[in-house]
Amino acid sequence: MTGTVAARLKELGIVLPPPAKVLGNYVPAALEGNIAIVNQAPVVDGKVKYAGRMGAEVSLAEGEDCARITAINVLGALSAVLDGNLDRVRRCVRLGGFIAVTPEFKDHGRVMNSASDLMVQVFGDKGRHSRFTVGVVSLPADLAMIIEGMFYID
Amino acid sequence: MTGTVAARLKELGIVLPPPAKVLGNYVPAALEGNIAIVNQAPVVDGKVKYAGRMGAEVSLAEGEDCARITAINVLGALSAVLDGNLDRVRRCVRLGGFIAVTPEFKDHGRVMNSASDLMVQVFGDKGRHSRFTVGVVSLPADLAMIIEGMFYID
């Protein structure tokens, strides 16, 4: 990795992981023209770190960690498709958060804030995105969360 | 606001609100290159107007009003990021509707039609979009609905 964003990540003490292998005919991140789409999960060293539902198996504090890890994985997969040069990111345009929840769970916003905060820590104003957060029944492999990012690339 | 779309809104008796403040490191609408992404909720004067689930706390008639209000908020946030000039919208490319529902709720399509109808009322054929509507467990702040719009901007 090279550039201003790489230096910022170093300051923050964040090491971007290589993207986890996908189990199918798809890719961790797709770049075409000026648009990159990335989908990632709370996976660390190839293993699901947070499984189950927020409000039950996953606590709020764990949920916040989960969102941060997932957002870091988004940046890891994005970096890989940009050959390590995150300075090409002109904007984080959008984050979409899907959280597996119990019917009683209320803290979608607090969880997703961890992901939004990371984008602004890393990219500054270029990291300010439009976002949605929704509570779903379940996700593949019992994942607690998925984040989809859309980035504008120079 | 200026231009043809502003005149059309006036004919329809629609006053676009300024976007509600967001509670985090994100923005109501993000414009980069030719793409604008907007996420909005059924908020009026800074307060959630429709909370709870359609099929229970929110009736069908209320759901239709909810979708219309949310779509108006989408246009309000879009207008703000375009400095009030909605004539720059070449196309409403996509609407995504997330509705908090009970398992028995069946009227996703009727609810979302209120949002789709508004786009065509305001933009004419430029307002015809691809769309999805899904029933989810819950949304942040107990919102009954979120709409994400994607617009192509000249």
Place this chain on the structure above:
Amino acid sequence: MTGTVAARLKELGIVLPPPAKVLGNYVPAALEGNIAIVNQAPVVDGKVKYAGRMGAEVSLAEGEDCARITAINVLGALSAVLDGNLDRVRRCVRLGGFIAVTPEFKDHGRVMNSASDLMVQVFGDKGRHSRFTVGVVSLPADLAMIIEGMFYID
């Protein structure tokens, strides 16, 4: 239909259907600039083929068929908006899968693989996309699944 992709579809024995009529002010596929967004459902000859939830009314084998049919419908609607010339597709950038599920359902990934596999069968490496799959409470008209595709068009 003409071109290399049309020939590939013929080899695969796939006949793309015309898009099902939509019941509202929206369109099966929207193309603007280089971006096409398509939303489709498991509809055959104008009728819903798979209704209900995976894990209950829809078996895993049916779910895999459902995803394949839905993905074929995505290509049908895309083809229609490209005047039959799928060679203009530079990339399938993204697939999003919304599956109506029971709380116990675990096979989101296997179901969605049918859709991902189809894209790679048809487009080769251009068909490798970023993807998400989520389990939701319900979908319009009791549909078992919706797929949204995003394509980069030359």
